[in-house]
Amino acid sequence: MVETADIVVVGGGCIGASIALHLAQNHAGKIVLLEQKELANGASGKGIGIIRTHYTHPALAELAYLSQQRFHNFKELYGGYDSGFHPCGYFVLVGESDVATLKSVVQMHQSMNIKVDLIDLPQVQARVPHLNLDDVAAVAYEPHSGYGSPPQTTLAFAQRAADLGVEVLTQTPVKDIELDAAGKIHGVVTTKGAIATRTVVDCVGPWARKFTQNLGLEFPVNPVVEHVVVVERPVEFSQNHPVVSDLVNLCYSRSDPQQPYTRIGNSDPKYHPQFMLPDADDFHGQIYPQITEELHLKLIQRYPILEKGKVVEKYSGIWGVTPDYQPIIDRLEHIPGLYCAVGFSGHGYKLSPIIGEVMSQFILGDRTSIDKLNLFRFRRFQENDLVVSPVSYGQAKGLR
Template identity: 90%
Template sequence: MAETADIVVVGGGCIGASVALYLAQNHAGKVVLLEQKELANGASGKGIGIVRTHYTHPVLAELAYLSQQRFHNFKELYGGYDSGFNPCGYFVLVGESDVATLNTVVQMHQSMNIKVDLMDLQQVQAQIPHLNLNDVAAVAYEPHSGYGSPPQTTLAFAQRAADLGVEVLTHTPVKDIELDAAGKVQSVVTVQGAIATRTVIDCVGPWARKFTQNLGLEFPVHPVVEHVVVVQRPVEFLQNHPVVSDLVNLSYSRSDPQQPYTRIGNSDPKHHPQFMLQDADDFHGQIYPQITEELHHKLIQRYPILEKGKVVAKYSGIWGVTPDYQPIIDHLACIPGLYCAVGFSGHGYKLSPIIGELMSQFILGDRSRIDKLNLFRFSRFQEDDFIKSPITYGKAKGLR
């Protein structure tokens, strides 16, 4: 292990690995990436991996669009490694009360050159014959969106970072960040010893609140258990289908690349307080049966033919949620040398390529493209200036 480093990135999820990679690409000097367990041990190990641009906030839509372009060119950009990205297309379904919002979002995206169109229900039915559209009033379609593999993408970023000289150390938890007499970052303390450094990037995801507690910095990032149910499609429905974001029954689903499986996750914010943990270390893969049953029911409601399908897996992961469901990306002015990119809620995977790029520019002092990051500043919570979209969906609220 290095005894000194120019920059230490803490947390080997998709965000930390992407930041480390871009720092190396931008010749940031000696960079070390430290992960307490295996890479993709947290949210990035269990994410469903949807890559879409459908956001009601223009900055998020733009970041998602920039990231989507990087997913399309992943191998060329990142040393030939594969993210598992499958641009199979993405549908957003809304009910009557959300039609006006959908129309406004689609117009906003089109004005930003994002490829998205409204589709009539017959066209949708032709693309996904088994989809029940009885309670759906309008649909938008993003042909360039789809899904990737969060663990595979995390490994790809980390491998490319290592190729470019980053020292990637797993099973190396950071126990403390030491400050000098002036209160500036001086070193990180790991179980294997200390690394002297003036710059630390906190990318610990759902562990954010705990990680900096002894520095007196309490991040409003809450670990929330997020569930997934996987159903095997019957012979009548073997063909893969696009991603469906269901803003009527508040769920999202996609098919798998190799097997005739469909997986569904929850996007109903009312469940999040129920599944919130005190500490990310309290997560041991626990499953709350009431939500997995509800998800299974929602899947059958949307694809009635899946009543014949077998449930092949139910599992959970954790994500780090902030009060406005948006990340905290900042330089912590009270501790010079400490930066953070945490609390990505349900957006971290799709944003990971562009966040690594912008974060490395921010750290290296290139201010030309980073105005957008001001939206995600830590102080917004003290200022009571939460991130709000100009328009919102009735039930999905801040999640979109």
């Protein structure tokens, strides 16, 4: 194992792998990426992988838009590796009470050159005849959005990073961050030995609270269990369908690329306190049957034909959730040399290419990226200045 590095990135999810790769692309010196288990061991191993730009906050919409462009050009940008991206299109469905918000978000996105339109219900029905639109009042459509594979994308980032000279070490948990007498980063201690470095990037996702606790630095990131139900579509509904964000029933769904499967996940924030774990290490793939049954029913409500479908899988992952559902991306002033990009809640996969790019510029001292990331600063929680969108959906709130 290396004994010194210019920059050590901790956490081999899509965020850590993307940051390590972009640092290497920017010739940032000797970079090491350390993962406690295997790559994509955390949220990135289980994500549904929706890539969309529909955010009520313009800064998030912009980041999502820039990221989406990078998913479209993934192979050209990242050494020919494939992210598993399928730009199959994306619908946002809302009920009567959210129509005004949907319209204002679409208008805002169009002013930012994002390709999105309000689309008539008959057009939606023609595109997906099996979709039940009885309780839907308006729909927005993003033709360039879709879904990708978070584990495949994470591996692609890490492989490209390794090609460019990054030392990628799995099964190497970081046990401690060492400081010098002046309180500056001096190195990391792993189970396989120590690495001297002046710069550490904390990308440990749902493990964030625990990771820096012994430095007296407590991240407000809660590990939350997130469920997915997979249903096999009957032969009458064998064709793939676009991604659907269902803001009436607070769930999201997409089809699979190879098999006639549809996966559904929860976007009802009322469940998050119930599914919160004290520690990310308490996650062992546990499932709360109440929510998987509810998700299955929501899927049938939206696609009545799926009553004939078979449930082929139920599983869960964890994500790291902050009080405003937005990430913490910063340089920690009181521990010189420590950077963080954690707490991505349900947004981390789609944002991973642009976060890698902007974060690497930030670490290398680029002023424009500092301004871009100020919204996500660590101190916003102490300052009581959480990220708040100019408009918000009735129930989905910060998740959009």
